[in-house]
Amino acid sequence: MAGHGHPYSPAELVLPGFVPQRLSQGQILTPAMPSSPSSAPGSSPIPIDDCMRFAGRCGGGRLSRSDRLLMGWWVFIALTYIVFESPFLFTPDFLSKENPNYFDDFFKEYSKGDSRFAARNTAVLALEVVTIGLEGPASLLAAYAIASRKSYSHTLQFAVSLGQLYGRLLYFITAYLDGFFWVSPFYFWAYFIGSNSSWVIIATLIATRSWKKISAAFQAEKVKTR
Amino acid sequence: MAGHGHPYSPAELVLPGFVPQRLSQGQILTPAMPSSPSSAPGSSPIPIDDCMRFAGRCGGGRLSRSDRLLMGWWVFIALTYIVFESPFLFTPDFLSKENPNYFDDFFKEYSKGDSRFAARNTAVLALEVVTIGLEGPASLLAAYAIASRKSYSHTLQFAVSLGQLYGRLLYFITAYLDGFFWVSPFYFWAYFIGSNSSWVIIATLIATRSWKKISAAFQAEKVKTR
Numbered sequence: 001m002a003g004h005g006h007p008y009s010p011a012e013l014v015l016p017g018f019v020p021q022r023l024s025q026g027q028i029l030t031p032a033m034p035s036s037p038s039s040a041p042g043s044s045p046i047p048i049d050d051c052m053r054f055a056g057r058c059g060g061g062r063l064s065r066s067d068r069l070l071m072g073w074w075v076f077i078a079l080t081y082i083v084f085e086s087p088f089l090f091t092p093d094f095l096s097k098e099n100p101n102y103f104d105d106f107f108k109e110y111s112k113g114d115s116r117f118a119a120r121n122t123a124v125l126a127l128e129v130v131t132i133g134l135e136g137p138a139s140l141l142a143a144y145a146i147a148s149r150k151s152y153s154h155t156l157q158f159a160v161s162l163g164q165l166y167g168r169l170l171y172f173i174t175a176y177l178d179g180f181f182w183v184s185p186f187y188f189w190a191y192f193i194g195s196n197s198s199w200v201i202i203a204t205l206i207a208t209r210s211w212k213k214i215s216a217a218f219q220a221e222k223v224k225t226r
Numbered sequence: 227m228a229g230h231g232h233p234y235s236p237a238e239l240v241l242p243g244f245v246p247q248r249l250s251q252g253q254i255l256t257p258a259m260p261s262s263p264s265s266a267p268g269s270s271p272i273p274i275d276d277c278m279r280f281a282g283r284c285g286g287g288r289l290s291r292s293d294r295l296l297m298g299w300w301v302f303i304a305l306t307y308i309v310f311e312s313p314f315l316f317t318p319d320f321l322s323k324e325n326p327n328y329f330d331d332f333f334k335e336y337s338k339g340d341s342r343f344a345a346r347n348t349a350v351l352a353l354e355v356v357t358i359g360l361e362g363p364a365s366l367l368a369a370y371a372i373a374s375r376k377s378y379s380h381t382l383q384f385a386v387s388l389g390q391l392y393g394r395l396l397y398f399i400t401a402y403l404d405g406f407f408w409v410s411p412f413y414f415w416a417y418f419i420g421s422n423s424s425w426v427i428i429a430t431l432i433a434t435r436s437w438k439k440i441s442a443a444f445q446a447e448k449v450k451t452r
Binding site for chain 2: 122123125126127129130151152153154155158159162163166167169170173174177178211214215216217218219220221222224
């Protein structure tokens with residue numbers, strides 16, 4: 001443990017009352033990995049398979065496979081925000097708690113990839129506020145909109161995906177402007193890049209799909225009124 | 227002039243080499259106010275009337291009044307980003323320049339409503355990077371899309387308006403979390419709230435309009451395929 005009694009970078013970072021992490025990296029990461037119910041015990045509290053099965057049941061038999069997949073994604077996202085990210089937002093003292101729970105240790109581990117979480121950087125906090133306060137409920141609404149074939153379904157999916165992309169972009173730009181906050185290249189690639197890149201890729205795919213679907217609807221309207 | 231040789235709040239803010247503002251508040255604000263060419267001399271370099279006339283000419287006679295108005299708005303926005311905001315981004319030493327130009331003094335004055343501009347706060351800088359780098363070009367593309375009746379016109383206008391709203395939201399949340407940065411209630415209402423609220427109102431109106439237009443297109447498609 002380097003610096004001021006904590007393992008984070010930069011070593012000069014002052015974190016009063018820091019209580020070291022109790023769980024090992026493996027104990028923290030295994031439950032955080034998205035997984036199916038059939039996988040090893042101790043896997044994620046948010047099983048993707050169950051999300052999809054639930055989504056398929058809500059949508060009845062009328063939904064296409066891609067719509068069921070998207071519904072599963074939105075439910076999964078909303079649960080991830082609620083289960084994993086809201087404890088961070090609502091536990092300002094997670095670093096100094098005498099009896100840390102799993103989520104306190106989860107964010108202690110995650111801060112090795114970006115110590116702005118440990119330091120409660122305001123840009124990171126503001127992004128979490130928008131994610132949990134707006135994008136969480138909007139993700140659930142998107143799942144409902146797909147199931148009930150609302151005419152705003154693609155617009156909402158486009159909006160939430162765009163919000164995720166805008167958020168990740170600001171997250172990366174502020175990190176670049178503020179400096180570098182990871183302990184080692186491993187944490188840079190595995191946590192800072194790895195944990196953010198899947199959201200970026202999937203959000204880009206969904207935003208592109210919705211964009212095309214909306215354009216097609218306007219094309220159809222144009223042909224009709226010609 | 228209070229504090230460390232500068233007029234900003236908080237007084238403890240350290241701004242090395244600060245060169246006081248030369249232009250008066252009136253000399254700075256008159257050119258910054260949006261205006262028509264017929265108004266007083268010395269008014270904005272970005273006349274709204276001209277933007278609308280230019281937009282109307284590009285779109286030919288086929289465009290509705292609301293589409294011409296929207297084209298004018300997008301051209302006006304893009305020019306505002308280029309003319310007023312890019313000097314801030316590309317002049318990191320604007321506070322300490324021996325011979326400040328109009329834009330250096332503009333941001334010295336504007337910082338009285340939010341000293342994070344003077345302090346080059348990274349969250350504010352990151353928001354400016356996205357605004358100038360993405361939303362500026364996208365605004366021009368939106369004007370073009372309206373003029374040439376592209377099928378992605380509403381999606382793009384929705385995306386840029388949403389980006390503006392997301393940006394303003396993060397701007398306000400980070401200000402709330404970081405503390406208060408205005409010199410007096412006048413600067414809070416006139417600069418911090420006043421200069422940001424018009425974007426919020428217009429962006430909300432455009433996003434709502436595009437949302438409805440897209441929903442209507444899907445409704446029409448649904449009726450057609452029934």
